[in-house]
Amino acid sequence: MVLAAGLAGMTAGCAFLYGLPYLLPRLRADGLSLTQAAALVACPTFGLLATLVVWGWLADRYGERRVIALGLGGAGVALLAAAAVSGPIALGACLVVGGAAAGSVNAASGRLVLGWFGAAERGLAMGIRQMAQPLGVAVAAVEVPVLSASDRAPALLFLAAACLVTAVLIAVVVRDPARVESGGAFEAGSPYRTPVLWRVHSAGALLVFPQFAVATFGLVFLVDAEGWDAASAGRLLAVAAFGGAAARLLAGWWSDRAGTRTGPMRVLAGVTGVIVALLAVGAAGVPGIAVTALVAAAVVSVSTNGLSFTAVAEYAGPGWAGRALGIHNTGQNAVAALTAPVLGAVVTHAGYPVAFAAAACAAVLAVAVVPSVHLPDRVAAR
Template structure:
């Protein structure tokens, strides 16, 4: 019964995180609509980054609440708050009010990022944890895929239908989490966790740094991929969104493979380092294609969208395992805060770079961030099975 329960809990957690990610990370697919409504690229990029600014303020708090009170209530409450915030956003007048409401909705949605990873630590053992976290991390590209398919179509006549869709998605999964998810029992592994602060050693800081660096190329592609295809390759928004949705499904599969690979290899950080190097190489090719090298641009963009998201589950699993159950919620909250801080800054910074210097320097900067991540990843083995 418990074996079946953990997979049901995982499936419900993935559904909830998919809804949250469709909102938090799929909002850039509103960029063409916002620009059509009269905003500049930089202004629109700041607006779609607003949920991430809200996220930054609450991730550690949500993680601490999950450590203390359990995951189910925290995730369900946050998703319900995000859905309510999105309903309010659909009625907002003017970009300032809309941005403020999106900040609040993003702050609520942070619960699923901080607490759902902790569910994996409690329900799955070390031999399956990489795969389970890979499945959980599939939710981000799946959420982006849902947004890529739906938002360009729903926003063709205005932004409100897209915002209402995201609101209903969050509210429905909040109910699902409340009904289906059960918090894991406090295991012997949790009881054996020391009371020492894991941040006294540099390992977690290096994992946080590497994870944050790898978010920069991921969000460079996720935020500007659609606009890049529309502006430079002269695609229509709808087919460009469908192509990126296919790439997002490829990214989900890449996360699943990376988790399985780490279970077999007995290491989270070894595969993470190799995939970070592959991300740097693909983005370098994309930068060349954006600079006018023929025949590689669209293929390189799709490859970058797949490879750049592959490391997230590995960094989350490594952080949770190293921190231990007693610190996992807070450690994952800190990890998420660093990642989302970079995500929030990526859109406005690269928006300004693209506006003034074009796409090649933007993609080159993303490749350099991946190279730095390769150097930051520590060498760790997974816990004994």
Template sequence: MNQDRMHRSWLMLGIGTAGQTASTTVLYGLPFLIPAFQRKFGLSLAEAGLLVSCPILGILVSLLGWGLVADRYGERLALAAGLLPAAVVLAVAAQADEVRTLGALLVLAGATGSSVISASGRLVIGWFPPDRRGVAMGVRQASQPLGTGLAAAVLPPIAAAAGPGAALLCCAGLCALAGVAVAVFAVDPPRPARPPQGRVAAPYRGAYLWRLHVVAALLCVPQFVVTGFALVFLIEARGWSPGTAGTVLAAANLAGAGVRLLAGWWSDRVGSRVRPMRLLALATAVDLGLLALGAAWHSPIGTGALLLAAGLTVSTNGLHNTAVAEYAGPLWAGRVLGVHGVGQHSAIVLVPPLMGSLIARHGYPPAFAAAAAVPLLAAAVIPAQRPAATWTVEA
């Protein structure tokens, strides 16, 4: 890879990561506003969980479309056309005084902001060769724990001081800044010409992609159990203040970003995305088991396991996203990443309300025990071998 291309690759990685980080604050960071939403609207834990899952519903209805836009018209257009409208929608949502109106606007924010899930992955994969792609996607995927950590550190104190509307305005500002950066600086990666007939066969022959879609969906469940209820657990079950809990969880999510980078580096070194994925899934199951036991016994082990889970539960995201995009190739990656994301968000859209209901009735230990069983199933479904990647990048 020549020097100019290398510099451009890292610039595109920075832009894609910034866009994903900004959108993550609203797509996945709203659980940190559950106490604020409960105070403002008088919601139960299950009702507040349903409200903060509204952006996930928006992702479900739009993700395939954004993948098609990225494949047909390029990553830059898809990213800017999602992030900038998301900023406008969030600014309007910040003024909402009725919970149904807010929920509808959060669905729309998820639908627009989800463009980053397909398009930023394409932007990164398209600019890096296979032997650097794991690390590059690790950086890009680190944007989710970075965005979640940012939300944990910033949104609760803003909401405590000025209400949840002010916190949503903060999210709107971040999306606006990222959208402008994409519009001004992003460059689509080179891609091969379409064949003369203009049609490329879908990469779904065999079970490899389908199994990875299922694995990704399963691994998102424990991730969102931890993300959705870590703050509430530390406040209710451990007696921490919201500010302290948010700060500690922000640090734990930063560690999670580092875990994703290490996982990507590991996969580059061993030449496989699936082997590290299986081992990390098993480690996640063990840690969540300790979390369930620690919660049941009111032991400090539970608190330590929860903070470790903030990193472990997100450790595999870059690996399975890289695996499916590589196998799909440059002409199908956007749509395949869209299918991949739809599967994940279909699995997690009901996690906040269902787990909120389970916790309200039976406490935290059963919820954490259920979450521990899911990565065990995922480890059994992960494919044993990785077919040769079909996406290559010229030096």
């Protein structure tokens, strides 16, 4: 029940945080350029960056239930305000505040998994938890283009309602695990005394680049380059997002069986690089590749998030997990925030093939950065 409620809360938060790119056609119809609209949908991520470590510290100190419920409630209120304002500056400000509040679910819900599940089942449990991001994107892909067909307010009200309802659900259903101040790779002291966590953070951030390149520009690529209408493109990407949720689940199960989170993460990073490179080739005009590669990239590019989160939480241990996950999320969301405006400018001036090729290179670089971390003694760095 705790895992299900946490999944629901994170799905609502992710529908807002990572589903706003499906508002891009509406924003462009309102007169914004692609670069301007992409910067606007990245605003929640900029808010997220300012608060993730703080939310993680609060979860370490006061528990997950209150932190997640408070954050989701705050995000819902900010989205209500976003639906009521008119200008892009006011809208951007509301989205920044909402993102800052929604950061609580990213930092604290992973800590719930660490507390309630043992090492032999934690990868699968974190995979279930991490299904929330593609599920949230799938919900946004189906609903946001339709609700924003004539005005953006209905879509924002829908996202606000999702956050507010799940905030109440979390407050009622979730129970914090027993407080434990030791465990993980270190019984005491900072887990950052070795480079292992920094390498996991770096690899996770690199892998966000192709993930958000596809998530942010998949819809507009299908509309602009492939001639799809926004609703049909949204439905296709929603199906791909469900595939991404299944990929996260399978990746977590694989890591439990393999006794390592980073081994599968390295393999999946390489697969992501190959598929996104094929997407770049298809975008360059090679027939019969682009749409299939886009769907495959949307599935595979999200598969590693749960693995990196589990590796960070286990290596840091319960006493540091909230802060370490906050740092991990900060790096990932910094890249996510920059991906939309930077690649928006790249697409405008150089085209989709160059943008997708850059994303493929980031995935290939991540293969070299991922450390080897195994679980013979719970978590041991090699």
